Amino acid sequence: MKQIVLCLIGILLASFVSAQKINHPSLLYTPQRIQQVKQRMQNEPKLREAWEDIQKTADEALQKKDFNRLDYLSLAYLMTDNKEYANIIKEILLKAVEAESWGDMEMMARIPAWRSQLGMAHKSFLSAIGYDAAYNIMSSSERKKIAEGLKRLAVEPALGDWLLEPTRIHSLNSMGHNWWTSCVCQGGILALSLQNELPEVKDWVEQLHESLPEWFDFAGDALQQKAKSFDEAGGMYESLNYANFGIQEALLFRIAWINTHPGQNPGDIPQLAKLPNYFSQVCYPRTGVLHSLNFGDSHKNVSAESSMMLLYALGLKDPTILWYIAQVEQGQHRDGFFLNRPMGFLYTPDLSKAPITPDLKTSQLFSDFGWATMRTSWEKDATMLAVKSGHTWNHSHADANSFIVFHKGVDIIKDGGNCWYPNPAYRNYFFQSQAHNVVLFNGEGQPREQQYSGSTLRGNLYHLLDAGNVKYVLANGTGPVSNNFSRNFRHFLWMDNVIYMIDDLKTHKVGQFEWLWHTNGTYKKSGIDVNVTNGNSSVVIRPLYPRMLAKSDFVHDYPEDLYWEEIEAPTEDLKGTEKYYSFHLPAEVNRVKGLTAIILKDAPDEKDLPQMERREGQDWIGLRIRHKGKITDLYINQLADGRLMHSNSWIMPDGWMTDAYMFAVSYPEGTEAKNAKDFFIAYGSALRRGNETYFSSLAKLFVIQKAEGKKLDLWIDGQPKINTTFRSTKKPMSVEVNDKKIPVVYQKSQIKVKL
Numbered sequence: 001m002k003q004i005v006l007c008l009i010g011i012l013l014a015s016f017v018s019a020q021k022i023n024h025p026s027l028l029y030t031p032q033r034i035q036q037v038k039q040r041m042q043n044e045p046k047l048r049e050a051w052e053d054i055q056k057t058a059d060e061a062l063q064k065k066d067f068n069r070l071d072y073l074s075l076a077y078l079m080t081d082n083k084e085y086a087n088i089i090k091e092i093l094l095k096a097v098e099a100e101s102w103g104d105m106e107m108m109a110r111i112p113a114w115r116s117q118l119g120m121a122h123k124s125f126l127s128a129i130g131y132d133a134a135y136n137i138m139s140s141s142e143r144k145k146i147a148e149g150l151k152r153l154a155v156e157p158a159l160g161d162w163l164l165e166p167t168r169i170h171s172l173n174s175m176g177h178n179w180w181t182s183c184v185c186q187g188g189i190l191a192l193s194l195q196n197e198l199p200e201v202k203d204w205v206e207q208l209h210e211s212l213p214e215w216f217d218f219a220g221d222a223l224q225q226k227a228k229s230f231d232e233a234g235g236m237y238e239s240l241n242y243a244n245f246g247i248q249e250a251l252l253f254r255i256a257w258i259n260t261h262p263g264q265n266p267g268d269i270p271q272l273a274k275l276p277n278y279f280s281q282v283c284y285p286r287t288g289v290l291h292s293l294n295f296g297d298s299h300k301n302v303s304a305e306s307s308m309m310l311l312y313a314l315g316l317k318d319p320t321i322l323w324y325i326a327q328v329e330q331g332q333h334r335d336g337f338f339l340n341r342p343m344g345f346l347y348t349p350d351l352s353k354a355p356i357t358p359d360l361k362t363s364q365l366f367s368d369f370g371w372a373t374m375r376t377s378w379e380k381d382a383t384m385l386a387v388k389s390g391h392t393w394n395h396s397h398a399d400a401n402s403f404i405v406f407h408k409g410v411d412i413i414k415d416g417g418n419c420w421y422p423n424p425a426y427r428n429y430f431f432q433s434q435a436h437n438v439v440l441f442n443g444e445g446q447p448r449e450q451q452y453s454g455s456t457l458r459g460n461l462y463h464l465l466d467a468g469n470v471k472y473v474l475a476n477g478t479g480p481v482s483n484n485f486s487r488n489f490r491h492f493l494w495m496d497n498v499i500y501m502i503d504d505l506k507t508h509k510v511g512q513f514e515w516l517w518h519t520n521g522t523y524k525k526s527g528i529d530v531n532v533t534n535g536n537s538s539v540v541i542r543p544l545y546p547r548m549l550a551k552s553d554f555v556h557d558y559p560e561d562l563y564w565e566e567i568e569a570p571t572e573d574l575k576g577t578e579k580y581y582s583f584h585l586p587a588e589v590n591r592v593k594g595l596t597a598i599i600l601k602d603a604p605d606e607k608d609l610p611q612m613e614r615r616e617g618q619d620w621i622g623l624r625i626r627h628k629g630k631i632t633d634l635y636i637n638q639l640a641d642g643r644l645m646h647s648n649s650w651i652m653p654d655g656w657m658t659d660a661y662m663f664a665v666s667y668p669e670g671t672e673a674k675n676a677k678d679f680f681i682a683y684g685s686a687l688r689r690g691n692e693t694y695f696s697s698l699a700k701l702f703v704i705q706k707a708e709g710k711k712l713d714l715w716i717d718g719q720p721k722i723n724t725t726f727r728s729t730k731k732p733m734s735v736e737v738n739d740k741k742i743p744v745v746y747q748k749s750q751i752k753v754k755l
Contacts, residue, residue: 097149
């Protein structure tokens, strides 16, 4: 009986040990993925063509015994079962582990030595894929030799530097961005592949798995000005390029962990569900290559299909992901998961049910890291305005209050871009304020030291409102330039086909202001306007306050007007130079209001442009805009710019009475302003005319009002509790606030809104 019990215990222990072992291949190139793609190839010619490309690359790597193509060799073996590929993988790995080190000389010379870096992370990934694929054709001694070598060369340095005690040298505060996930997660994938031969690495893998949510949840810090990693609305501050890379590396490990731990709960990472919206909101669908925002160290042709595919593989079956991947052209950037590359081949989902346009908002504010996007629609070649005012740290440039305008397929007002970091042009130009669409004072933007030390006081974006043909967002870039500025606010008010940019500027001393413009197209000055045209995309840049552009090149005849300067700068590819432009105010002042209209033309030869009349009164400046039978009066309150503390900023323009910082009234030509139903109010508590109150709130709010027929639409922001009234001569049948219906409460010609 005792022998039977011992035998049963032995069988159970053997079963338990067997259950803990990994059944190779099981990391990313799983038998299930291989079977699925083979089935799809029968009906999808593009997949068959992609496989032919992959096999061709694998065959070339076979002859060269190319370590850097281990992923192609591995996929070729698993697709064909041709052991010639597997034997070469084994040979490559046996040779690779003879190396003394995979460290980088420059990194190793640091104190303390950085034993691991991105190159090692990539080698770890390739080694893991190769070891996982060819595992079953190796002898036990070969497996052990390779495993011990890879542990020495990559697993221990990577996890030791970034995760494990007592050797860890990095923290999330110092290097908790894309390097952390790349080094630790690729080292972790390699450790996963070696668990059968090296049981000691299992604990390391589980420690990484438990620590990964900390990277997503990192809240930033004050002492080193490190930004919060992920915005509450989704997305990462590091620029699209590095956000996608860091997220991709984390998701690769998460998928590999799930595949090697069948039936186990991987735990929740709530940020993942918001990523499809983030990647989509910062992209610009167009005819041709998909473009994306290139704030910071990114390029406009970089896309995030890799992270999107991995999210889909993790079970996030959001149709937005399918739409996004369908916009990406094969090979449009260097590191993508394209169809003719192993990961893209296995992980590109069936796109036949991708929606034509995504079901997403047309505007998005990422307030934690200071990005905002607003667009006319999700159709290709629409118009999109993107604004940045957030952190300056690492891959985030000195670009507080900068912006980009995409129009009819072109970033017609663009970002200056970036280049490879060791090149002097990066630190001397691309990172600095001069490469962005910002305001300089006495030739200075953000202090150059912020490239390494960051900005102690960050920029911010607030109060995004989107009412279709009227959109608004406020940028506050004072903090990053507080060495010179005490106010650096930039309002973006987009009404119909014009973006009005209002700069509210005050400095500590008297000096000269200049506005920088980076354009992408033919630049032509015509009187007080600048026309920028690129193909079908065309805009007019029209400065209106504090002065207009001098009417001719004889600027000495217009000594008070803005004069312009053409400045040479390197192109992103560093193969030549290009021009950007500066509009200088000759007067030396310490307080100024700037108002510039960016007119979005339907066609380069369009002549029917808005007529704009500069108007001024007591304590206000403004415009009267006439276009296509509509008049819009725009007023800017000169008292509401911080010069008053305890006295409210009341003005009385054209019969109105308000304390609003800015407001606009739109009405049909031939009617009176007092009968207007469409209003925009920025930072106001009341709008009155005679004995009539059109709007009232105890606290100042940001409001768009549109009334049509028996419906009243309101967009309101500014306070957590809203208690306000709006004038309506008749009781509306429906009231919506911020796109949600509310009960109609109507009394004495007033609609009451309480939120």
